Amino acid sequence: MSSTMKTADVVTNTQGPEVSTLSLTMFRFASWLKSPRPYLMMIGFAIVLGFWYLAVEVWKLPRFEDMPGLTEVFSEWFSKDPYYGLSIFTPEYYLHIGISLRRIAYAFLLATCLGVPLGLFLGWSKNFREFIFPLFEVLRPIPILAWVPLAIIMFAGSESPVIFLTFLASFFATTLNTMLGVESIDESYSRAASCLGASRWQVFRHVVIPGAMPYIFTGLQISIGVAWFSLVAGEMVSGQYGLGYLINTAYMMIEYPKIIIGMITLGIIGFATSAMVRMLGDYLMQWRVRELALGD
Amino acid sequence: MSAVMDEKPVQQVTKGAIKIDDVVKIYDPDGAAVMAVDHCSIDIPAGEICMIVGPSGCGKTTLLNAIAGFHGITSGSIHLDGELLCGPGKPQAVPGSDRIVVFQNGALFPWKTNLENIAFGPMMAGKMSKAEIYDKARGMMADAGLSGTENNYPGEVSSGLRRRVEIVRALMNDPKVLLFDEPYRALDSLTKSVMHEALLEIYYRNKVTIFFITHDLEEAIFLGHRLIIMSSRPCKPKKIVEVDIPHPRDYSALTSTRFREIMQEAKGVVNEEAQKAFDAGEKEG
């Protein structure tokens, strides 16, 4: 990673006529405000939320009458004294979030730490790939969720099976994309490096790793998405606490507004985690950001 | 900027003579063999710009790759300054910083700044300190009119600048030979002519042997001391044309009478080979 750190140093020293990232962002934001897009977006939200409100609470349409309504959900969510015992003021809410996040963190980090190196080696060494990849391909079509019972059998307790499932989903996505990333690197880069006197290991460090970086981060984006996907499933089937568990128990206990609160929270946190992965990627791949900025 | 006025650049250079002797390259020896290079012998004196002209896919790149050490040869030998690169007992040359390739589509690392790209070779060699290397790199960039773009990534500068950065990156390693693999192929002819002048300018100040592959005859005559026109697959020298237009050259050379004469002399052979390649189903790739 030292090469990327170096890159970051150099970037901050950049002088010259080119446009800084900040002013670029400011300009983009200003022109976004001038375009109809933010207003259309607001109207879009209003239409969807309005329909929800009207369908459930005003018109009481068939099939909608059992659903929790907009005002019911939001007054519960922001209530200091929630009727069903869950709102942004109750510690229980944060306990669920915290536990889900912890599981995601374990699984995602483990999958990244194992998947990226494995993917790099799979892409780099053809021999290694020929042995390992078919095994991968045989296991991959099995949906992650089909592993649930086996995970429960193999791992003791209720925590590790859920983490294992989440890990497994992330791991496949990360490894596969990293491998594709290495394969996508133009051969002339490694040839150029060896021409310039780089050893095989130096080629790996200076060409293979940064060259595969865009794919790795695409992989991590997918990985974080599927991690949430299988985490929720895992939590619904087994496990204690967590947002999936919250949704499922709320259903069993007929505390319907909590279902919606759980779903919205999942959406927000899921979005936030993938935004973090994207930002990390942008930070490590300044060269791409600046190339793209130039494109407009 | 000290421009060197040098009428006879070639004689000064003492290193970088390439001797290609009876080289054969056959792909896929156990299947139906394809002969890419057929008993090819070329002698390139040190400091010469030698243009290898032939239709696309005729095996020129195979020859370049053999010199660079990207793949081996079937028989024959290649020497650099009397030293065996590959030949009997050594099927494949070891890639090294004495022979640097400038690639068809450019191979600047997009994830390194221009300065880091230029410093790459010496950094890998690890013989100088980072500060020394960066100083030298900045100096060479200034000489090539690249100051101010040190901290830009290659993707941020024009393709013309990119190609110059790549040549400077090669020269940083004090190579004996530069191997060009149709580097200007994707450029339009106007940009090309400017790039050619820039390349010559750099050459006049850092004299190295240049092994330049192209299918563009105009480019070949403008740049080269000598054209070696290759036959279509398998690749083998078919005709050698000396370009006696004096160096230094500039774009006015393109419309000189001598230029047109050489063009006429070479064109028939080149087109004949291109037609052959075309008939053999070699599609433009």
Next chain:
Amino acid sequence: MNTSTQDNFTANTGARVQEASEIVVSNVSKTYGSGPFSKTVIKDCSFTIESNKLTVMIGPSGCGKSTLIQLIAGFETPDTGTITMNGAPITGPGKDRLVLFQESALFPWMTTYDNIMYGPRARGEGLKEAAKQADFLLAKVGLEAFRDKYPTQLSGGMQRRAELARAMINKPEVMILDEPFRGLDNMSKELMWEYYASLYEEDRNTNFFVTTDIDEAIFLADRLLIMSNLPTSTRSVIEIDIPRPRKIDTLADNQRSNEIKKEVMTLLHEEAMKSFSGGSKAAADFLDAYSKRAE
């Protein structure tokens, strides 16, 4: 489109005589983007594409020639200035001005034949006639054997010929070609020049051809427009008085063509240098020093 062209067309399948169609570009400017990122591509540009002539526009790459094509074709509108065709302002794209694009724009999901038939089918007019015409054109560009192949199965040169056929079946009043032979190797290029020149010499329609290749420009042009670097305007106009029909072999020895080439090259080299240095101070200094050395 008017029916008289249609009649002309059906009357003789090959050469046809076109009425006059002239495009006048006057004082056109175009700026892209806004705020700190705006870029003026064309500034105060005027020229005429004369009727029944092959006008070639040449300029350094990235100089805004493609933008001019977008404007003339009607895909975009100029910020200031006017573009008129036969006196009427151009308001949008139309099949009276047909564009052949830089990289082949043959539809990859259609066979050669379907590509050629696209125009008539899209307008739903005279399909029977068009089918006959398509077969005729296929033969004319030598692609009968490739009638049912997809574009990816054709070589570069064949793709360009198919595209010429696809354009010609629409009987455009003005044909606009944006570096149509770029990316072809030298030999195929020269063959395409001769081929395209012979097509033009047959009917002498109004053609507007954009290129960055001096040899191509001189070989093809009746009139040569030389454009300046960004922001683009017309730098000079040269009438090329080399007699037609033109052939590669005869032109190579032509003294007149070499004189023109010298003249054009001097003008363009200056513009290309500007475009190459791309506004960078260091690069400009470098080129300055270099051009002094060359003197």
Next chain:
Amino acid sequence: MKRSKFIDNLFSRATLRGITAIVIFVLIWEFGARSEELTGWRMPFLGLVPAPSAVAASWAGLLGDPSYWQSWYMSFLRVFGGFTAAMLLGIPLGLFMAINKTFHGLYFPTFEIMRPIPPLAWVPASIIFWPTQELSIAFVTFLGAFYTIVLNVLGGAKSINKQYLQAAQSMGASQWDIFRRIVLPATLPSIVVGSAVGMGITWEVVVAAEMISGGGASGGAGGGLGFFIWSSYVGGSYEQIVVGMISIGIAGYFSSELLRQLGGFFTPWLKTR
């Protein structure tokens, strides 16, 4: 010609190596699963899993069992239903978003906000909303594939080479004709890719939904492969869990392969490269 032969040679070596690796994996698994009875020492994780030989035996027994095949049938039915619905709604929606800026501006942000909610989080809400459990499973299945398909169609339609559109315009094509003859075929490759990915997600969702909802209204054999696994787990027949997993793997693989073939049929020009 010769080069493809070269690749063939490579491929056969690769296949051999792949098979070797898989055989070794199965042997380790077998040993691990039987480690306790063989050596008295239980291999971690694998020691708790049924051995491949036991799985094979159990599978052989199941092949003649109609309720096993009924599970296949039910899962396929659900996958097919949800997937078809996602295609039928997702493709037009994606295309419409691509060609209508206002519509895109109105609903794309909402779409993007809903997307991070994992499909399975919808299960309870869906059960409350839909009258039958079968419909609620179908709905969640539909959601899984829907987002992917819409995004792929939208992305594909937006990245169409502008020159194709301009070429068509300059030949006098109408908006409808451009849509039908240019936009639609140009988007087809993305539709194919999107549906292949969507199919993968559909299987994931169906299996999970079957497990969570306890196999739909009919229960038992009507529960599909996901429920088959779950009930095997509850019933303690661990070999059947693995049989179920492998069955789903095979089913998923064949569905994707079918889609690939179909995709190839609809995009013949891509094969000619």
